[in-house]
Amino acid sequence: MNLSEKSAYLKGLMDGLKLDQEAPEGKMISGIVELLQEVTGAIGDLQENAEAVSDELDEIEDDLDAIEDYLMDDDDEEDGFMDDDGEDFDYDDDTMYEVTCPKCGEVLHLDEETLLNDSVDCPKCGEPLEFEFDEDDGL
Numbered sequence: 396m397n398l399s400e401k402s403a404y405l406k407g408l409m410d411g412l413k414l415d416q417e418a419p420e421g422k423m424i425s426g427i428v429e430l431l432q433e434v435t436g437a438i439g440d441l442q443e444n445a446e447a448v449s450d451e452l453d454e455i456e457d458d459l460d461a462i463e464d465y466l467m468d469d470d471d472e473e474d475g476f477m478d479d480d481g482e483d484f485d486y487d488d489d490t491m492y493e494v495t496c497p498k499c500g501e502v503l504h505l506d507e508e509t510l511l512n513d514s515v516d517c518p519k520c521g522e523p524l525e526f527e528f529d530e531d532d533g534l
Contacts, residue, residue, distance in 0.1 A: 398435045398438055399435050402428075402431045406432065409428050429448040491504045497522070499517060499522065501518070
């Protein structure tokens with residue numbers, strides 16, 4: 396028996412007993428039964444709302460899973476980047492390249508992004524250092 400059935404059963408018992416609802420005991424029992432019916436209705440509403448929210452959350456989770464699958468299902472999923480020919484290549488932000496300034500001999504440690512800018516000035520002597528790459532260089 397669920398809550399609403401139990402509440403209805405108690406109301407039926409009260410009506411079947413033909414309690415004098417003008418007597419103090421009858422007023423109290425009648426008030427308790429009415430309160431139980433209201434509480435039962437409120438709990439029923441809360442259960443319906445909780446189920447609706449749960450269904451919505453399930454739908455949101457499914458949508459997020461679909462978005463994640465879409466975003467992660469790229470051809471470049473393994474390495475994260477592709478070159479102009481559509482081939483995978485590795486890009487490591489931590490890779491540093493050592494370059495020596497031909498004018499003053501200063502050794503510079505540059506990341507790939509800086510090298511791809513084609514030039515940088517030597518911090519010691521100001522000599523512009525230019526970089527050119529072939530397809531075989533891997534950058």
